[in-house]
Amino acid sequence: MLSPILDVLPLSIRRIIESLPEREKKDLEEIRVRQERPLEVVHPLRSRFITPDGRLVHQKEHAFCPGKSVCVKMLNLISNHSLYALEEELRRGYVTIRGGHRIGLTGRVVVENGRVKHIQEVTGFNVRVAREVKGSARHFVPILGNGSLENLLIVSPPQCGKTTLLRDLVRIVSSGEGIPPRKVGVVDERSEIAGCVDGVPQHEVGPRTDVLDSCPKAEGMMMMIRSMSPDLLVVDEIGRREDSDAVFEAIHAGVHLFTTAHGRSMEEVCRRPGISELVREGVFSRYILLSRRKGPGTVEAVYDQSLNRIPESLAVRR
Amino acid sequence: MLKLLGAVCILLSTSAIGFRKAHSFAERPRQIRRIRGSLSLLQTEIVYGSRRLDRICEHIAARETGSVGSLYARCGEYLKTWDGVSTFECWKRAVEETWPLMSLKEPEREILIDFGKTLGVSNREDQLTHLARVRTNLEVEENQARDEQLRYEKMCRSLGILGGALIVILIY
Structure with a gap:
């Protein structure tokens, strides 16, 4: 490796x-x-x-x-x-x-x-060193929704494995492991999710995944919706004003969204202007909070749309 | 009879020397022009193609034949196989190794080696200026070489034959 x-x-x-x-x-x-x-x-x-x-x-x-x-x-x-x-x-x-x-x-x-x-x-x-931890997101399949997909926000401080988790979620949704497979559009502004070299994903992101590499998020989301008709949009680290505008746009177009944000707790994330609006409007229906307490990828909590904790039994540590 | 054979030998060899010298005078501007052509190719690949330098070298080597081609072939090979050695080292080594095959003179060699110091190590704009500079310098040398060709090519040829004839007359 x-x-x-x-x-x-x-x-x-x-x-x-x-x-x-x-x-x-x-x-x-x-x-x-x-x-x-x-x-x-x-x-x-x-x-x-x-x-x-x-x-x-x-x-x-x-x-x-x-x-x-x-x-x-x-x-x-x-x-x-x-x-x-x-x-x-x-x-x-x-x-x-x-x-x-x-x-x-x-x-x-x-x-x-x-x-x-x-x-x-x-x-x-x-x-x-980029690490693919295949299966790291398998425990989250039950909370992704049975009929239609939930909109997910992963909250974590840097280096707690949120991109690794997001990548595995992409792979699971795209290849349909435990849920019906769907078309996934990844807007990979910092080449972290798919790790593209010359436009070819270096990580396993599943067979139904399209990647816009090093494309600005807000613009990329629009491009994806217009051109690739994804069921699920995946972007990393939203937070700026134009990002949240694009997210609203995407949600209203009927596309589901998985994304991440930097933050140590839900309160901290809700204080950020770009994201607080999204949370207030109930854009996300699932939140996963990660930390490094027991090594990268420790799941601290899983919340639902109104920020109620979802029982621990679902939030299993990998 | 033997004397005649000797005279013919002398005449042939001096003429050969003269022709060779004349050939190198004719070859120099031609080679400079080919190097300049290859640099234009390099420029296009750097500015529009944005390709890796070792691939560009291979590409040019495939298109150019003779000594210029082998210069790029060598450079590309060193870039690829030598472990993290500076671009300049690779280029310099390639220039030095192909030098015996070329009819170029010291100024061109200095221009080429100097160019190696800037090759690949800066952004596109910078590469463009350096390439333009090298090409202008080479153009100056080419004009000079062409002047020399006009002046000396024929002279060398006749000098070879006539010199041979002179020696033959003197010793006959």
Whole structure:
């Protein structure tokens, strides 16, 4: 699973990562490369530095520090020596590679007319290992509705597995596991749900799924409704004004919606102007609240349309 | 009889040297023009195609024959197989390895190697300016090379034959 990631790591870092024990590689979450600073690897609930001989340590003194040439090599490998082809990605600050993994980039930003043009000297890389947890959403099938689909909002702080859960829901609905199969339209603004490379989904999103990759959400939802006649629209991380307008538009067009929002609790989410309106209007009929209490993907609660808790028996932890 | 054979040998070899020299004078502007053509192709692929550099190199290598083609073929191969080495290294190595096959001179070599420093490492706009600069520089060299061709090509050829004749007359 790590092989697409190893391909973009410079030799010195690749060797170190390869020398990690299997179990450490298995639940690796992030590899963080910062120029002249210790190489860091992140596992669920802990982060450690890594020594040149591949030991994980907490002290930064013994850690391997990649130099400038390593960072340049890494950018070369990520871009395939073709930075000009990554203009859009450099503007957004991340690149999606084969396997749907994402690499966040930092460095010196070049600004033109007050807008980010691109990142010039890339000195920080955050390799986020994308994980498909097939079946992670199976427990939620009973709450998705028997006749028609429910409109679902997944609420969670970052890194609690909401995109993983959403992706599995897409797969389940699209392939019809336990429910009638439906056409799904995914508007994947940040290439996280389907992890497209050259427009081809790298994650399993089901046979009846159409993906608009790196398309702005509000515009993408409209495009989907007009052109692809989806039964279910899936978007990640709504929150802005135009997003909620598009959501209303979609709901009135009779399309169902699965989406996510950042937040630690329902109260917090309801305070956000874009979303509070949607909640007040009763757009969503199911809410899932996630946390990281027992590792990523811990289900804290499931609510119905009027924010009443649905019995725990349905909200099983995977 | 033997003397005559020797004289013919001398005449043939000096003429061959002269013709070869003349050929390199004729070949230089032609090769520069081909490199410029390949750079236009590169530009189109970068600006409109937005393809990966190693694929572009392969594409150009397939279209160009001879030494220019092999320059791109090598560069593409190094880009693909060398592990994260800078684009400049790959390009430079390719230029250096194909150099013996070319009839180009030092200025072109410097222009080409210098171009490698900017290849692929910046955004599209920047690539465009660098490509335009290289092509203008090469154009200057091409004009110069063509002047030299006019001046020296014929001269080399005649010098080869006449020089041979001179030697033959002197020693006969």
